Amino acid sequence: MKLERVIQYAQTLLQMSVAEGDIAVDATAGNGHDTLFLANLVGDHGFVYAFDVQKEAVDATLHRLLDNALEHRAIVLRDGHENVAKYVNKTVSAAIFNLGYLPGSDHEVVTKPNTTIQSLESLLKLLKVGGMIVLVVYHGHEGGKEERDEVIRFVSNLPQKYIHVLRYEFINQKNDPPFIIALEKVKELPRDFEN
Numbered sequence: 001m002k003l004e005r006v007i008q009y010a011q012t013l014l015q016m017s018v019a020e021g022d023i024a025v026d027a028t029a030g031n032g033h034d035t036l037f038l039a040n041l042v043g044d045h046g047f048v049y050a051f052d053v054q055k056e057a058v059d060a061t062l063h064r065l066l067d068n069a070l071e072h073r074a075i076v077l078r079d080g081h082e083n084v085a086k087y088v089n090k091t092v093s094a095a096i097f098n099l100g101y102l103p104g105s106d107h108e109v110v111t112k113p114n115t116t117i118q119s120l121e122s123l124l125k126l127l128k129v130g131g132m133i134v135l136v137v138y139h140g141h142e143g144g145k146e147e148r149d150e151v152i153r154f155v156s157n158l159p160q161k162y163i164h165v166l167r168y169e170f171i172n173q174k175n176d177p178p179f180i181i182a183l184e185k186v187k188e189l190p191r192d193f194e195n
C-alpha cells in the first residue's frame, strides 16, 4: 500500500519535523504512544512535554516511558493542554493531538473545542518556523462532530502566509474514521497575531 494510514502518516509528519535536541509536545498523552514516539525522536538532548487531564493517562504514559528507559526525556503533566504556555517557554518543533477519549476508559472525558483551540493558539506562537502541529481528529463519539467542525473553522481561517493547513483523509471509509489536520508554520507570526 502506498497511501499511508492515518496514524502512520501522523508519525511520518512528526518524524519529518523533529530532530535530536528538539522540544516536542504531546498535547493528549493518553496511553503514551505518541509521547514515547516523540521521546525517541528528541534524543538525550531534547525534551517532550506531555499533557493529560486524567490520572490514568498520566500513569500509563509514565509507565510506558519507564518500560523503555526514556523517562528522562519527558515530563508528563496532569494538566490541560490549554495551559501549555505555563510550562513551555522554548521553541517547539512539533506537537501532536489525538482528539476524543482515552481508549478503554471513561468516554465522558473527551477533548473539547474551546480548550483544543486555546491550546492551538498558544502552540502556534511557540512553534518554530518549519515546525508542525498534527491533529488526529476522532469524531465518532458524542460531541466529536462539534469539536471537528469548530477546529476546522479555526484552522481554515489561519492566514496562509504564515501557516499551511493540510487535511489528510480517506473519504470512502465507513464509521467516522479519523483524519489528520496538519499545520506547518512557514513564516514567523506577527507579535500581535490573533486569529
Ligand code: SAM
Pocket: 027, 028, 029, 030, 031, 032, 033, 034, 035, 051, 052, 053, 054, 057, 079, 080, 081, 082, 098, 099, 100, 101, 102, 103, 109, 110, 111, 112, 115
Ligand atoms: N495519544 C493517546 C495514545 O497514544 O493513547 C490517545 C489520546 S486520547 C484520544 C485523548 C486524551 O486527551 C485522553 O486521554 C483525555 O484524557 C485527554 N484530554 C482531554 N482533554 C484534555 C485537555 N484539555 N488537555 C490534555 N488532555 C486532554
